[in-house]
Amino acid sequence: MKEKSPACGRTKVTRLPGRCLLMPSPTAVPLPYPTTSSSVFPGLHSGLCNPSRPGKRSLSDPEVDKPTVIPLQKGLLLIRELGLKQLLPYAAYQVKLRTGFFRRATPTGGWRSAVSALDGPACLSPFSCLESDQFNKLELAAFIAGADEVLHGRYHPFGGPSAPLTLALAANSLDHWTHYIDSFAGEDIKFTWEPARFTWVYSLAVAGKVSGDAGYAERFWKNLEQFTSHNPVNSGPNWSSAQEVALRLLPMLFAWQCFENLPSTTKERVQALTWLVEQSARRISATLDYARSQNNNHLLSEALGLIMAGTLFSGRHPLAKRWTEIGFGEFEHALLTQVEPEGTYSQHSTNYHRMILQLSLVYYAYAQKNRRVISKSVLGRLAAATHWLEEFTDPVSGSASNLGHNDGTFLLPFGASDYGDVRPTLQAASLAFLHHPAYPPGPWDALALVLGIPLPNSDQNPPLVSNFIHSTHRVGDEKCWGTLRAVTFHSRPAHADQLAVDLWWEGVNIALDAGSYLYNAPPPWDNALARTCVHNTVSIDGQDQMLRTGRFLWLKWTNAQYTPQTDENSRSAFMIWRTDPPIRHIRNLTFLPGKGFKVVDELIPIGIMKKPGRADLHWLLPDWGFKLVSKGIFLDQNDRSINLEIAADLPAGQDSDLQISLVRAGETIAGTKDDPTRGWYSPTYCAKIPALSMVVSSPFSAPLRFVSTWKLNTLSPK
Structure with a gap:
């Protein structure tokens, strides 16, 4: 007979302080x-x-x-372990922060717009111009279910349980972004940032594109208007991190591309969105030295934000060319300094590793659109990073080891069965950087499809010989390792x-x-x-x-x-x-x-x-x-x-x-x-x-x- 321990056999679910959930x-x-x-x-x-x-x-x-x-x-x-090269830019950032330089350089309410007339983003975003029948290749049920939740004011923060989707902050007035560092209204600032990353938009956009239901598009534009009205440029916690400012541009561009031909996508709404993209690029540029001092996924995210804005405004904004050039240069330099030759990423985290591969796939798509030649050294690091994640991924479940920091980041959910599924990222990265698939055809092809990465012929299978036996850290076979x-x-x-x-x-x-x-x-x-x-x-x-x-x-x-x-x-x-x-x-x-x-x-x-x-x-x-x-x-x-x-x-x-x-x-x-x-x-x-x-x-x-x-x-x- 087994004796039940007092701690066992329970199914309690209790709310912890803040917004976290204890999940048996x-x-x-x-x-x-x-x-x-x-x-x-x-x-x-x-x-x-x-x-x-x-x-x-x-x-x-x-x-x-x-x-x-x-x-x-x-x-x-x-000084000994980080070096002055990394510490001095951080010290300079702190001086500017404490002396009020950034408060003056990033005015509340934003900058005067310099954008000229703008066409639709179909050829100016990283996403492939998919027709409705191509979207049918995606796993639509999950997208439609997620979209319906958003219609009812809910989403899944950090890929976890459903929670209210709140874009209006609980404050009568917001101070300049320099007042907000780790918390807002007494709680972890990540709870404020998560809905403002706009990753819930992908469900709305796919559901609207496939169904033609204008309600999904209307919900996107209403939510965007709520966000902009309650989060004025350079005010509040949602402008305190330039990385967060950059990351939300990607789903916004995807939604614009999917909804551009619908009646709810009015000229006024498009102008409001393009203005927000412009203000975001200016905010990112103002504190890029901080991202350089961190030399981690902050720099990759912010550099990509500049690429997005610069490409969108190409020929239509006086700073567009500069943003694009700085973005590509910083992104490529960051890859060469943050990814080791054998593929290890500098932040020692499988989740951040997936994140930088997804950022790199978007960078790769933009490089194709801008006819930019990617150097062999950069492609070599991306190939090594792809191999590294493959070695930490379970072939049976598609999940990866829970190594290092796991902050719930999941930028591009296309093709994933759940938050932990890294197969779509590996499939797209393998096709782009290794020139062969990681898996046979399956739902994990979706991310490559959306980013316009050519899928292999049905008779092209993954390599028969596993690289695992050549790994310095992995033993076992595909089922036991x-x-x-x-x-x-x-x-x-x-x-x-x-x-x-x-x-x-x-x-x-x-x-x-x-x-x-x-x-x-x-x-x-x-x-x-x-x-x-x-x-x-x-x-x-x-x-x-x-x-x-x-x-x-x-x-x-x-x-x-x-x-x-x-x-x-x-x-x-x-x-x-x-x-x-x-x-x-x-x-x-x-x-x-x-x-x-x-x-x-x-x-x-x-x-x-x-x-x-x-x-x-x-x-x-x-x-x-x-x-x-x-x-x-x-x-x-x-x-x-x-x-x-x-x-x-x-x-x-x-x-x-x-x-x-x-x-x-x-x-x-x-x-x-x-x-x-x-x-x-x-x-x-x-x-x-x-x-x-x-x-x-x-x-x-x-x-x-x-x-x-x-x-x-x-x-x-x-």
Whole structure:
């Protein structure tokens, strides 16, 4: 008999502070694994990965999570690790911000228009001029359902559950944009920005184009008018980020293209939209130095915004040529500096990686329209970036590992079955940058179709030989695979996740990366899932691998390296902890064909340890039925089961005081509760669902070895 734990078998859904939703079984964001209730066998000797008791520091101890760093030390570390080339433009931006320069340079209400007469955007947007019968190749049901929700005033923020669509801000008057940084009306500013990204427009535009129903077009124009009347140019939070200003131009141009021949698309409305595009380009130009100082997806987004405006106003605005040239130049330079030769993106995030590939596909479409030749070096980086995302994508489900920051960005939803589906992006990027499809024909062709990227002949299949066996970090086959993360940082780390392992089995993510959940909430949810202790790796004495000095800032970067590969089924890497004495952590991930995986961790002190340390091995597991057993944990779901066995080897003469902690949704099942952020998986921003956080902890003063054996079984049909 299985005994129900107090935390298991619930289906509660509660509203958290702000607008976030606790989702035990979400519908709008399908999980990379099925869920069920959980059980635990009692009577097992279990302790705690990081017990809150004298002599032991909790994972949430402020002394651990928020170490004291004097300003001079922080400044020197910033110069050493980021460099003056990146810091000086940021310092210049701050000076202009604090002295009122930007307030004077970006006047409330905007600039006087210099746009001359403008024709329709059919040939001036990145989108292909699709006829209604071509739109029928898209998955129309989802678009029409989404459009009908918008008609009723609702949409799906961050690809999550339905929520009210609000474009009118809750304020009687708005200050200049320089007054708004991280929050508006006391809440995370991302909740204000999300509806103003206008990604809900795609559903309206496709539904209106196919059905001919003028109501969809009218709703777009009404919503746009509501936005412009309640968000005056350069006033309020929706003008505080030039990146946000740029991103909303793309869906607006798509809607204009789809609705241009309908009666509701009047001359006056077109003039209002073109004026908004012009004002947006001027706002982007004013603070482009900030985007350069960040040198991340901000710069790519804003450069693309200038390309969009410059192309639209070509020959009709005195600044159009300048905007286009600056946009292309900045975008291409950013790709060469942000994408490593092997394809790694500087922000170390699969979701941001998808984002920059989608931005690059739009850039590619504009380059074709402007007859701009893309250099071989830029195309080489885009090809490498495409390969990189493919290696982190599950061939069965189409989802990618939840690596790094996940802020819910999904700019172009065409062809995706859900928020996590990256196949349309991979298909379009493969066709554009690798010159072959990533997948056989299917619904994931939609993004390429919309952007005018030629689809292959039906007899052209994806390459037969997978690149996975040549990957430095991936093992396995198409149905059962895993990755071992090891990075030498050339840009700011996102998470302290060196040597983290991610495992997939027949479309199910069985060793999960927790994601992000929230960036700007009060503790403990101030980007808490960036810490080492919630990743599938080993932490020492409750410390992070690097020094955390802000929500998004890690200093004292800890690099990791792969060791030479001798077996296609095995990957190894190592890092060195900045402890006293330093400790070398060596991790090996081995794929066992037909059986599962083995993960071996070795902790080797480089010198004599003056006092014993504590090693915590963490695994984040799917929310399946479970039993704690003497050697680990047994999980089962429908016809599948996982037996995870963990052993610790210590030198002769040392006792193994192995302790086990199991937490689900912040509630302790075994051991003593220590961290409310454990036992959660965040599939997108502002959404979190229960998972099983298991920690095996052991003291050590000499070399320690953990062995985690994953035995995967499928029950035979009766």
